[in-house]
Each structure stands twice: as C-alpha cells, then as structure tokens.
Amino acid sequence: MKPVTFIGGSDEELRAFPTVARHRAGYQLYLVQMGDAPHDCKPMPSVGPGCQEIRVRESSGAFRVFFVASVGKEVYVLHCFQKKTQQTPQAALALGKRRYQQMMKIARGKGHK
Secondary structure (H helix, E strand, O other), X not given: OOOEEEOOOHHHHHHOOXXXXXXXXHHHHHHHHOOOOOOOEEEOOOOXXXXXXXXXXXXXXXXXXXXXXXXXXXXEEEEEEEEOOOOOOHHHHHHHHHHHHHHHHHHHHOOOO
C-alpha cells in the first residue's frame, strides 16, 4: 500500500469536507493507495503531469481532490475543495499548480523524478 502525503494544507481541506464527502474521498484515496483506480476521476494535466482529480458528489454539493500517484512510491494529495460551478475555479487550479511544484521538490529530495 502506498503511503499518502498531504501537500500544503490539503489535509485540513479534506478534514473540512462534510462527513459523507470526506468518507467517500477517503475511500477513493484508499483505492489509489492499493493500486486501483478511483471510481470517478479525470486527468488534470493543467495542474501538472500525472495529476488526477477525484470527483465526489453528495447532498451538499460536489467535492474534488487533486492527487498524484505516478511520482515515486507515494500518493500525493495536492488540493481538496468544494466545487460550486461547472468549471474548475482558476484559484483552485493555481493552488494545485503551486502545490504540484512543492510536491516535486519533496519527491526530488526523496530521490524520485
């Protein structure tokens, strides 16, 4: 099982999700840790190579988790947020990109490319 590394404040962001959304997102991350694909995700190359977005829907709305599982032997969680419009907010993409760069520095420090 791959360990999960939260970048920036992504762990606090995930904890702020409503209970059902948090549990669903956590289960999807568990699937990624086990080497399986999440039930509902899509590539997010605009954030960075290998970045994917887990999509969770529950009664209070749509929630998203940006993660990377293709760098090294870890699952890196970059950003967790509630999506309120059809399009992904530019601020969420920008934060994901910044945290992607942070992740790459961490991965390089661990000897990964």
